[in-house]
Amino acid sequence: xxxxxxxxxxxxxxxxxxxxxxxxxxxxxxxxxxxxxxxxxxxxxxxxxxxxxxxxxxxxxxxxxxxxxxxxxxxxxxxxxxxxxxxxxxxxxxxxxxxxxxxxxxxxxxxxxxxxxxxxxxxxxxxxxxxxxxxxxxxxxxxxxxxxxxxxxxxxxxxxxxxxxxxxxxxxxxxxxxxxxxxxxxxxxxxxxxxxxxxxxxxxxxxxxxxxxxxxxxxxxxxxxxxxxxxxxxxxxxxxxxxxxxxxxxxxxxxxxxxxxxxxxxxxxxxxxxxxxxxxxxxxxxxxxxxxxxxxxxxxxxxxxxxxxxxxxxxxxxxxxxxxxxxxxxxxxxxxxxxxxxxxxxxxxxxxxxxxxxx
Amino acid sequence: xxxxxxxxxxxxxxxxxxxxxxxxxxxxxxxxxxxxxxxxxxxxxxxxxxxxxxxxxxxxxxxxxxxxxxxxxxxxxxxxxxxxxxxxxxxxxxxxxxxxxxxxxxxxxxxxxxxxxxxxxxxxxxxxxxxxxxxxxxxxxxxxxxxxxxxxxxxxxxxxxxxxxxxxxxxxxxxxxxxxxxxxxxxxxxxxxxxxxxxxxxxxxxxxxxxxxxxxxxxxxxxxxxxxxxxxxxxxxxxxxxxxxxxxxxxxxxxxxxxxxxxxxxxxxxxxxxxxxxxxxxxxxxxxxxxxxxxxxxxxxxxxxxxxxxxxxxxxxxxxxxxxxxxxxxxxxxxxxxxxxxxxxxxxxxxxxxxxxxx
Numbered sequence: 001x002x003x004x005x006x007x008x009x010x011x012x013x014x015x016x017x018x019x020x021x022x023x024x025x026x027x028x029x030x031x032x033x034x035x036x037x038x039x040x041x042x043x044x045x046x047x048x049x050x051x052x053x054x055x056x057x058x059x060x061x062x063x064x065x066x067x068x069x070x071x072x073x074x075x076x077x078x079x080x081x082x083x084x085x086x087x088x089x090x091x092x093x094x095x096x097x098x099x100x101x102x103x104x105x106x107x108x109x110x111x112x113x114x115x116x117x118x119x120x121x122x123x124x125x126x127x128x129x130x131x132x133x134x135x136x137x138x139x140x141x142x143x144x145x146x147x148x149x150x151x152x153x154x155x156x157x158x159x160x161x162x163x164x165x166x167x168x169x170x171x172x173x174x175x176x177x178x179x180x181x182x183x184x185x186x187x188x189x190x191x192x193x194x195x196x197x198x199x200x201x202x203x204x205x206x207x208x209x210x211x212x213x214x215x216x217x218x219x220x221x222x223x224x225x226x227x228x229x230x231x232x233x234x235x236x237x238x239x240x241x242x243x244x245x246x247x248x249x250x251x252x253x254x255x256x257x258x259x260x261x262x263x264x265x266x267x268x269x270x271x272x273x274x275x276x277x278x279x280x281x282x283x284x285x286x287x288x289x290x291x292x293x294x295x296x297x298x299x300x301x302x303x304x305x306x307x308x309x310x311x312x313x314x315x316x317x318x319x320x321x322x323x324x325x326x327x328x329x330x331x332x333x334x335x336x337x338x339x340x341x342x343x344x345x346x347x348x349x350x351x352x353x354x355x356x357x358x359x
Numbered sequence: 360x361x362x363x364x365x366x367x368x369x370x371x372x373x374x375x376x377x378x379x380x381x382x383x384x385x386x387x388x389x390x391x392x393x394x395x396x397x398x399x400x401x402x403x404x405x406x407x408x409x410x411x412x413x414x415x416x417x418x419x420x421x422x423x424x425x426x427x428x429x430x431x432x433x434x435x436x437x438x439x440x441x442x443x444x445x446x447x448x449x450x451x452x453x454x455x456x457x458x459x460x461x462x463x464x465x466x467x468x469x470x471x472x473x474x475x476x477x478x479x480x481x482x483x484x485x486x487x488x489x490x491x492x493x494x495x496x497x498x499x500x501x502x503x504x505x506x507x508x509x510x511x512x513x514x515x516x517x518x519x520x521x522x523x524x525x526x527x528x529x530x531x532x533x534x535x536x537x538x539x540x541x542x543x544x545x546x547x548x549x550x551x552x553x554x555x556x557x558x559x560x561x562x563x564x565x566x567x568x569x570x571x572x573x574x575x576x577x578x579x580x581x582x583x584x585x586x587x588x589x590x591x592x593x594x595x596x597x598x599x600x601x602x603x604x605x606x607x608x609x610x611x612x613x614x615x616x617x618x619x620x621x622x623x624x625x626x627x628x629x630x631x632x633x634x635x636x637x638x639x640x641x642x643x644x645x646x647x648x649x650x651x652x653x654x655x656x657x658x659x660x661x662x663x664x665x666x667x668x669x670x671x672x673x674x675x676x677x678x679x680x681x682x683x684x685x686x687x688x689x690x691x692x693x694x695x696x697x698x699x700x701x702x703x704x705x706x707x708x709x710x711x712x713x714x715x716x717x718x
Contacts, residue, residue, distance in 0.1 A: 006684065009695050027386055030409045033695030033708070050389050050409045283645065286692045286713055301688040308668055308713045325365065329660040333645045336368050336392030349392070354645055354667045357716030 007298035009033025014072030018045030021078035028290035069093035125185035189259035196278035197241035283352035366657035368392030373431030377404030380437035387649035428452035484544035548618035555637035556600035642711035675708035
């Protein structure tokens with residue numbers, strides 16, 4: 001437990017990463033009267049448009065990291081792949097939330113799945129893959145279809161290869177280019193939900209209602225609340241998220257993706273940050289996931305997670321930007337990220353549509 | 360009618376004035392993918408915290424105004440008291456919305472009331488006051504109690520003197536220090552409502568539901584939607600706002616304050632900008648008044664003004680900042696403006712509380 005004196009308005013929150021999550025965190029921080037400083041190697045990044053300061057430097061620039069940390073009162077991040085050396089530099093100067101244990105766990109699929117199983121939670125079957133031989137052994141145990149994933153740095157389906165036949169093993173391992181990997185078995189699930197959960201500096205936990213996710217081409221397409229869940233499943237989903245938060249002594253918002261099967265909720269993965277599947281909270285809750293995260297790391301009371309409206313969130317990806325004029329004419333809540341170009345597969349915005357009062 | 364080609368995301372919107380209204384306009388502009396440039400003489404102003412650029416210069420600095428206008432694609436403002444010379448400079452370079460007619464009308468209480476009466480709308484009785492003699496004559500016509508107001512530059516009750524007895528006239532006129540003024544008669548109203556109305560570049564009009572205002576010490580304290588109005592009064596309130604928008608060939612959001620009496624809706628005043636009594640839209644509508652204003656001046660389709668939730672907005676003024684820790688613990692939507700100090704009478708934030716689904 002850390003000192004829980006609430007950070008005073010006017011203090012500066014440092015955010016590592018200048019993408020859309022950093023952008024929306026920055027707006028939320030400003031709404032609570034905080035100043036923001038973005039650390040991001042790219043110029044003209046989305047978060048810098050709505051922040052007080054943008055420190056443009058690389059994650060290997062120790063002097064810049066030190067300057068960044070000293071100019072802030074508390075630090076956080078919008079993505080989990082922060083190099084350990086950068087983390088060392090930063091946490092020696094200012095508190096950073098979520099902390100090292102959460103990052104170390106979520107940065108590595110093997111560590112994450114091992115941690116989740118250690119908590120008694122159900123995951124897809126998995127095996128450590130370090131070379132062609134361990135991949136063959138993993139396929140023999142897990143069977144096909146299965147999916148070979150790099151242990152680190154994967155997101156939106158990147159760094160993943162589907163194996164439908166054991167004969168594909170050698171080519172799949174070659175494609176990993178020597179990176180440590182895990183093989184995951186397929187889960188026969190009916191749908192995916194995610195819980196956006198938060199834990200404060202004082203250990204208080206609050207969860208938003210689970211949202212139901214639909215993916216397209218490996219990227220989140222829509223999230224809808226409420227999700228299709230029995231009351232028991234809904235409670236279980238929230239208890240799973242709370243167990244993870246407590247085990248990690250977590251501070252901030254965490255995204256937990258769950259596969260729903262008739263018999264169990266299976267933890268797909270966790271993200272130690274605000275999460276795309278929580279964007280609906282902007283339209284459905286008094287305090288959204290971004291403000292919830294800022295509140296947590298600032299030692300403020302958390303919002304209770306309650307929902308006043310049902311919402312469907314739709315991601316705008318690549319050429320979806322061409323649909324903005326039509327969407328703008330529909331009274332939907334549009335969020336564009338200010339990215340300079342709309343490349344294929346790149347998230348450039350999202351739309352929240354309120355579908356009615358919360359049931 | 361102006362060219363209504365929608366401004367493309369990535370364009371820059373220039374905002375004159377760096378207070379809380381400019382701040383919330385800036386966030387709304389960013390949400391639609393626009394960049395923002397704030398023109399404001401003060402350093403570290405609230406709007407600059409969430410804007411791409413802050414041009415710190417005075418309204419008499421013609422070179423700076425020209426630089427500002429050239430760096431933007433369209434211009435707007437958060438306050439109506441822009442000097443005419445500055446307006447001349449700016450509009451010679453880029454479109455500015457709302458335009459000159461709206462500004463000229465709303466900058467001057469005499470011009471405003473004359474305009475409103477010319478539309479067939481009801482205002483408080485008023486008379487032009489240019490010296491002690493015209494004040495005596497005005498009191499003889501209008502009676503007491505009455506209120507002497509400077510024609511220009513008044514807000515939040517500043518520049519106003521109440522006259523309860525004709526014997527107070529001389530002292531009241533002295534206090535005006537020679538500024539042109541008007542005398543307004545008191546209206547026996549039951550309550551005040553305001554309509555936040557918008558008109559697009561294409562002439563389309565959309566109004567939010569009227570909110571009911573409660574003042575304290577001459578400053579707005581709360582706004583609650585829905586307001587207490589008969590269906591006829593509600594329709595009339597919106598038609599009044601629409602008539603004003605059309606008559607001014609207005610582009611942007613306009614605030615219209617109305618006194619409710621048993622027999623009539625009396626126009627108190629109009630504000631050619633986003634308005635404090637429209638802050639509730641942040642929690643009650645898919646598209647709030649700030650985004651509505653940005654959409655209007657950018658030539659985008661307007662939101663339809665519909666409300667999904669009932670809301671009460673409460674202003675935080677001066678020492679109310681001491682209550683922030685308690686408010687933060689109530690799941691309310693808190694908005695702090697990032698002002699360096701909480702002086703008496705200074706608006707430092709507001710709170711939106713959703714009270715239920717819209718009826």
